[in-house]
Amino acid sequence: MKSSCGTRFTFLALYLFALQCVYAGSFHKDVNIHWGNGRGKIHDNEGKLLSLSLDKSSGSGFQSNQEFLYGKAEVQMKLVPGNSAGTVTTFYLKSHGTTWDEVDFEFLGNITGHPYTLHTNVYTKGLGDKEQQFHLWFDPTVNFHTYCITWNPQRIIFTVDGIPIREFKNSESIGIHFPKSQPMRVYASLWEAEHWATRGGLEKTDWSKAPFTAYYRNYNVEGCVWANGKSSCPKKSHWFTKKLGKGGMNKVRWAQRKYMVYNYCTDKKRFPQGVPAVCT
Secondary structure (H helix, E strand, C coil), X not given: CXXXXXXXXXXXXXXXXXXXXXCCCCXXXXXXXXXXXXXXXXXXXXXXXXXXXECCCCCEEEEECCEEEXXXXXXXXXXXXXXXXXXEEEEEEECCCCCCCEEEEEEECCXXXXXXXXXXXXEECCECCCCEEECCCCCCCCCCEEEEEEEECCEEEEEECCEEEEEEECCHHHCCCCCCCCCEEEEXXXXXXXXXXXXXXXXXXXXXXXXXXEEEEEEEEEEEEEECCEEECCCCCHHHHCCCCHHHHHHHHHHHHHHEEEEHHHCCCCCCCCCCHHHC
């Protein structure tokens, strides 16, 4: 009896460990550094740490090898320190085509001593205009912090260090498009956008500080892999039915009350005829 129980315990432990390993991402096997001409680099044999660099000639970026129709994508990032004005560091999902879907984390750089702006947006059928922006409660250049996008049939949840800061619900019942039919890849990039990124383009990139470098580590994606025109989902995936309970919504309200600096839902100058229906 002891031997049987011990065997079952050992098998269970190995099974749980194997489940963890299935989703332990590696930059070597899971992504392709698809632009930058050597400015994107993987720094270790296990593929846990990757850097992207930007100089006056080019930025750099990577994309996932697989496409997903729903999933949970997360990574830890440490952003460009010092004067990062005009730079944009990203982690996002995007489909192909002219009527694409997209879910964005974009970090807009700033001059030394001023905070980054975390810019979030959701595009459906090529249309965005759903921006919410935050100044984070920490300096994202000092240590690594975890950024996560959870995308399921009912909602998209943006989290920072496990704290939900935004929820975009499926509101198709009132005529609002929701990303549900176009598979998306995971992307990350570091590029220059000095014409708009910092104070609307007033602060330009100081190229004497180049190259600018951002770091990514512990990349991890659980998702419904898209292949041959259909998706295959992992069984019993918590993220597929994830929703925010009372505690989660309280955290969203906390983050938005204390750290949100722009919300398209309250921009009456931009929408003089009334805010979008999804906001009501």
